[in-house]
Amino acid sequence: SQQGEEDPQALSIQEGENATMNCSYKTSINNLQWYRQNSGRGLVHLILIRSNEREKHSGRLRVTLDTSKKSSSLLITASRAADTASYFCATDDNYGQNFVFGPGTRLSVLP
Amino acid sequence: NAGVTQTPKFQVLKTGQSMTLQCAQDMNHNSMYWYRQDPGMGLRLIYYSASEGTTDKGEVPNGYNVSRLNKREFSLRLESAAPSQTSVYFCASSDLRANTGELFFGEGSRLTVL
Numbered sequence: 001s002q003q004g005e006e007d008p009q010a011l012s013i014q015e016g017e018n019a020t021m022n023c024s025y026k027t028s029i030n031n032l033q034w035y036r037q038n039s040g041r042g043l044v045h046l047i048l049i050r051s052n053e054r055e056k057h058s059g060r061l062r063v064t065l066d067t068s069k070k071s072s073s074l075l076i077t078a079s080r081a082a083d084t085a086s087y088f089c090a091t092d093d094n095y096g097q098n099f100v101f102g103p104g105t106r107l108s109v110l111p
Numbered sequence: 112n113a114g115v116t117q118t119p120k121f122q123v124l125k126t127g128q129s130m131t132l133q134c135a136q137d138m139n140h141n142s143m144y145w146y147r148q149d150p151g152m153g154l155r156l157i158y159y160s161a162s163e164g165t166t167d168k169g170e171v172p173n174g175y176n177v178s179r180l181n182k183r184e185f186s187l188r189l190e191s192a193a194p195s196q197t198s199v200y201f202c203a204s205s206d207l208r209a210n211t212g213e214l215f216f217g218e219g220s221r222l223t224v225l
């Protein structure tokens with residue numbers, strides 16, 4: 001069964017707008033990661049947030065983690081057409097050896 | 112740096128045929144993984160190898176076998192392919208000792224079973 005579930009499944013915005021994607025998970029985690037996948041390519045790591053962290057920034061990316069609600073959000077500010085991709089959250093298992101992915105959010109940024 | 116390299120990139124099989132997907136990483140990572148990706152399902156773990164000489168089942172291991180040939184290479188074998196195994200397969204590696212948890216992915220192998 002999937003640990004993470006992203007919401008929404010698909011998101012379409014205009015260039016320059018902010019994009020927010022959410023991830024919910026079911027069991028306790030050590031860390032949560034966000035990945036990006038361009039069409040027809042492999043996944044690329046964006047950012048990792050640990051269970052004892054609440055917020056993390058990397059360039060135009062802002063990730064929050066609420067362990068009490070078992071949820072995380074990924075905010076992309078000032079989006080660009082090049083941000084068009086699928087975004088996945090991944091959580092580790094209790095042993096920290098496996099990574100479980102959600103079904104992803106398909107983001108379309110229109111020029 | 113090549114990172115994670117998968118071969119082949121595309122393959123068409125008939126039901127019942129066998130094949131092996133090859134994966135190699137040049138980052139000296141201990142852990143390697145095989146995932147499959149199906150529309151609307153995200154990535155599901157087939158098998159993983161926490162270190163050279165060890166392999167463990169993931170969420171969807173049925174119909175697959177793996178071999179961790181050495182630290183660099185982790186292969187996935189389909190002994191008797193079925194249409195349900197039509198998917199995109201991704202190999203990944205990670206250095207869990209670094210405690211970053213980041214997975215590095217290959218570009219994927221697109222398999223169609225007729």
